[in-house]
Amino acid sequence: MTVPARLPIVQAPMAGGPSTPELAAAVTGAGGFGYVAAGYLSPDALRTALDRTRALTAAPVGVNVFVPGRPNADGAAIANYAASLQPEAERLGAPLGEPRWEDDAYPAKLDLLARAGVHTVSFTFGCPTADVVARLHSAGVRVAVTVTSADEATTAAAAGADSLVVQGTEAGGHQGTFAGVTPNRASLNEALASVRAVADLPLVATGGIMTAADAVAAMEAGAVAVQIGTALLCTPEAGTSAPYRRALLERRYSETVVTRAFSGRWARGLANRFAVEHADAPAGYPQIHHLTRPLRAAAAQAGDPDVPNLWAGTGWSAITDDDAATIVRRIAAGL
Numbered sequence: 001m002t003v004p005a006r007l008p009i010v011q012a013p014m015a016g017g018p019s020t021p022e023l024a025a026a027v028t029g030a031g032g033f034g035y036v037a038a039g040y041l042s043p044d045a046l047r048t049a050l051d052r053t054r055a056l057t058a059a060p061v062g063v064n065v066f067v068p069g070r071p072n073a074d075g076a077a078i079a080n081y082a083a084s085l086q087p088e089a090e091r092l093g094a095p096l097g098e099p100r101w102e103d104d105a106y107p108a109k110l111d112l113l114a115r116a117g118v119h120t121v122s123f124t125f126g127c128p129t130a131d132v133v134a135r136l137h138s139a140g141v142r143v144a145v146t147v148t149s150a151d152e153a154t155t156a157a158a159a160g161a162d163s164l165v166v167q168g169t170e171a172g173g174h175q176g177t178f179a180g181v182t183p184n185r186a187s188l189n190e191a192l193a194s195v196r197a198v199a200d201l202p203l204v205a206t207g208g209i210m211t212a213a214d215a216v217a218a219m220e221a222g223a224v225a226v227q228i229g230t231a232l233l234c235t236p237e238a239g240t241s242a243p244y245r246r247a248l249l250e251r252r253y254s255e256t257v258v259t260r261a262f263s264g265r266w267a268r269g270l271a272n273r274f275a276v277e278h279a280d281a282p283a284g285y286p287q288i289h290h291l292t293r294p295l296r297a298a299a300a301q302a303g304d305p306d307v308p309n310l311w312a313g314t315g316w317s318a319i320t321d322d323d324a325a326t327i328v329r330r331i332a333a334g335l
């Protein structure tokens with residue numbers, strides 16, 4: 001079963017704060033499928049998050065991991081970007097971070113997940129190798145891969161994926177594109193159509209799904225389930241920071257933008273000052289994520305929404321602060 005739940009609703013893994021064990025358990029309790037977001041967590045912190053989720057729900061859960069890229073970013077371009085951020089750092093009284101490459105502890109997380117008894121491991125930012133997929137399969141774990149195009153779907157199917165999370169450009173947060181060089185401009189409908197043409201696998205649709213009508217449209221376009229992120233950001237169960245919530249609920253910015261400003265990888269968020277002023281930031285994930293991190297943390301701490309990444313999908317203006325169960329039931333109502 002692709003989504004081992006009563007309702008074909010999947011809670012998007014949302015690394016960096018919004019995902020919590022409480023959110024995964026609440027979505028699961030309402031009949032959906034919950035994810036633990038392993039991105040940015042140490043293996044120990046992942047273990048703790050998984051244990052806590054399991055203490056809150058006996059239902060099957062998934063874990064999402066970032067596939068590391070190559071450490072081949074343009075160092076001079078990153079150094080120029082760092083220099084351009086110096087005035088912002090001085091204004092905030094925070095140092096710039098070290099723009100270092102790392103692999104998000106990918107091998108250690110895979111070791112842990114091969115023994116953790118989770119239902120599904122989903123991947124984003126790239127495709128796991130066939131060896132990694134086979135290892136998870138032999139541990140009884142299903143594998144989902146986030147894709148944005150027919151080529152990525154073909155690669156994921158060849159690696160042995162059991163299902164594909166098809167992400168449209170509407171999606172909040174980072175785009176899952178494997179190379180991450182050009183932004184994904186395909187709408188969810190376009191992506192579903194092109195992936196369906198090449199891959200005979202169950203498809204989970206993600207990007208901009210906020211209402212029952214959105215979910216119905218995605219299922220009619222061939223998805224077996226929908227994965228919702230932004231719709232859950234302001235639930236009491238999410239770990240979304242106070243200034244982030246206020247910016248969403250008070251409609252502080254009028255639109256979203258796809259930008260590399262915060263992390264060096266294309267991502268969609270509210271068009272706050274930092275996103276707009278640094279729209280020409282170079283590629284370089286996770287180096288730029290580390291470079292800007294202290295600035296984003298200092299601004300969030302000071303309650304300033306103009307500098308942190310405020311990931312949000314194009315449907316963000318339909319957001320409410322209802323609890324997760326209410327939102328899951330509302331979106332599932334038409335299915």
Ligand SMILES: Cc1cc2nc3c(=O)[nH]c(=O)nc-3n(C[C@H](O)[C@H](O)[C@H](O)COP(=O)(O)O)c2cc1C
Pocket residue numbers: 012013014015016018037038039064123124146167170171172173174206207208209227228229230231311312313314315
């Ligand atoms: C705050 C935030 C964090 C996200 N973090 C992750 C993540 O850790 N892993 C992942 O696969 N997708 C992540 N995503 C993308 C979601 O999986 C999903 O594609 C997206 O939320 C769907 O679009 P929507 O936000 O319009 O519902 C994130 C999205 C948001 C909004």
